[in-house]
Amino acid sequence: MPIAHPYVREAGKGPGVVCIHANASSSAQWRDLIELLSGNHRVLAPDSYGAGKSPDWHSDREIALQDEVNFIEPVFELAGSPFTLVGHSYGAAVALIAALANPGRIRALAMYEPTLFALVDGQSPPPNGVDGIRNAVYAAVEALDVGDSDAAAGHFIDFWMGTGSWSATPSQRKPAIAESMANVRRWSHALLAEPTTVDAFAALDIPILYMLGGSSPESAHAVARVLLPVLRGARVVEFPGLGHMAPVTHPQVINAEIAKFLNEV
Numbered sequence: 001m002p003i004a005h006p007y008v009r010e011a012g013k014g015p016g017v018v019c020i021h022a023n024a025s026s027s028a029q030w031r032d033l034i035e036l037l038s039g040n041h042r043v044l045a046p047d048s049y050g051a052g053k054s055p056d057w058h059s060d061r062e063i064a065l066q067d068e069v070n071f072i073e074p075v076f077e078l079a080g081s082p083f084t085l086v087g088h089s090y091g092a093a094v095a096l097i098a099a100l101a102n103p104g105r106i107r108a109l110a111m112y113e114p115t116l117f118a119l120v121d122g123q124s125p126p127p128n129g130v131d132g133i134r135n136a137v138y139a140a141v142e143a144l145d146v147g148d149s150d151a152a153a154g155h156f157i158d159f160w161m162g163t164g165s166w167s168a169t170p171s172q173r174k175p176a177i178a179e180s181m182a183n184v185r186r187w188s189h190a191l192l193a194e195p196t197t198v199d200a201f202a203a204l205d206i207p208i209l210y211m212l213g214g215s216s217p218e219s220a221h222a223v224a225r226v227l228l229p230v231l232r233g234a235r236v237v238e239f240p241g242l243g244h245m246a247p248v249t250h251p252q253v254i255n256a257e258i259a260k261f262l263n264e265v
Contacts, residue, residue: 006046006072007053012038015107016079017262019045020072020091020098023187024156024180025248026052029088032251036259046075048091050183063186065097065194072098082107084265086258088247089115093191099204100196108265110209110258112247113220118194120222129222130192133159137188140181150174152181159217160244201230208234209261211254213242220244235261 009027011034019030027045034043047054048068057063076083076098084107087095092114099106117130126134136159143151154166157177169177208231212224228234237257239246247254 004055004071005074006048008047008075008078009034009045010043010078011035012040012042014041016081016083017041017043018072018075018079018083018085019043020085020087020094021045021048021051022089022091022245022247023048023051023183024153024177025088028052029248029251030086033086033255033258036255037262041262042079044075044079046072048072048094051180057183057186059186060182061185062189065094065190066101068094068190069098069101076102076105081105084108084110084262086110087114088112089244090187090191093194096201096204097194097196099206100200103203106206108207108209108262109204110211110261112211112254113213113216113244114223114227115191115220116194116196116223116227117191117219118196119198119226121192122197123226129225130219132217133219134188134192137184140184144181144184149178149181152184153178156181156184161249162243198226198230201227202232204231207261207265209258210234210236211257212236212238213244213246214238214240215242216244 017037021027021029027047030045034045037043049057049071082105085095085099092111093116095109095111096114099109120128120130136155139155140152157166242250
């Protein structure tokens, strides 16, 4: 069987930066950031399994974050060493695991709301702060089980972006997002079954930018409350009024903060 390789957007020259997208998204979400940074960085943005132009994973029910890291390892090679990781949501969770697995290769880490929900469950069993996303996934799965991917997308998108967000999504963008909902079970498995304990992240001795939306759901903030105390010297930036999808809805604001961080690093 041929080895699967990710599709990669690439631009610029200089120190490497690898950008990992959220789920129900693709590397296209980083187009503005690529343009902003490519004047003095080599920026690479892969499509993860089943996203954009990358091949799919063999299961729609189970995957591990380390599987996602292994898939984009060729992109890390292209980035050179050391390089910076940028991640959003699921992509930020993948970036955290990648940083742990690659000590010495990672120059810095910039994250917007990593969704490592297993850390919250590890500290306090349900009911807890990640029940919101757990319930949204249950509702999406029930919709998938009756063949309604549109309703599944509605549960998922409305949880992260607010009630009515799916209805307001431009019609041309809906089919790809609805199709991606086939993977909601495996995303949930990766984030809720991740075995890495919170104490392991204390080993990350690199500059870290941890970004939060002031209007994001409790599930995102619950992860931050568990994770931030062990991230030594992490810079925390909260954006009042912005939500979990701010890197997509307000890219100029978020990208400017990432560029500022990289310049200082």
